[in-house]
Amino acid sequence: MNFIWFHRLGSPPYVYALARRLTPWLAWPAALLILGGLWGGLVLAPPDYQQGDGFRIIYVHAPSAWMSLMVYTTMAAAAAVGLIWRIKVAHAVAAACAPIGASFTVAALVTGSLWGQPMWGTYWQWDPRLTSELVLLFLYLGYMGLRAGIEDTQRADRASAVLAVVGVVNVPVIHYSVTWWNSLHQAPSVMRLARPSMPAAMLVPLLLMLLGFTLLFGALLLVRLRAEILARERANAWLKEALAR
């Protein structure tokens, strides 16, 4: 087996150049998918038989919630790789994830609240799903606060990585909260083993949105990763060439 490609992913100049090259290939498809999902979700999808047009909040709520979990999982995995193999680039990936994840967690919580008021009759309940998602926001904020509080980047990387890895237990709790406990929140309708419980006209825009948000995360991560790498490389010689382009 040839693992050279894997070793290259630990090399800051290589990853920096790769990130720059890949960004547009993720950003433009993301924009197209999200616009397509927006059109499909707001215009083409029929109103729900119970929730009428109110169900259309799903097209922004579910992708935001998906982002909040996917970004955290990515962050924790990168932090674990950074801790175990002491790879600087992995810590840079983890650090780049946090602000993206935190902002989409806010979007998931607020859009969920705006959906809860007309459908459940309340903006907020201390319900397992809602509470565990709020804990996720505090994990992101704690991670960013911890990093901001430690000046030495290497120490900040290691301390915040421990927090990220420990906090990952919350991810399955959020996902399964609606099945483990009685929750106001509805059960999964797409992310489940059986077939999605939605007709295609409703499902396809949602899938476009989910894929679009995922690619958007990739693009945002690559841009932020370059910033994180630059900050970690101090005044290394390769920066001169990288910045000249």
Added chain:
Amino acid sequence: MKEFLDMGGYAAFVWPSYALTFAVIALNVFWARRALARAEEAARRRLAARGES
């Protein structure tokens, strides 16, 4: 058009949800680009400082 904007009576919940989510997307694009621009600027300054000494 009016019917579309009314969202079957859910306009007060649907539109703010969409507005917030797209604001978060726009802010993320802006923040990421600003972070990169600042990091590039700082790296250039470090390189210049090293070159002088």
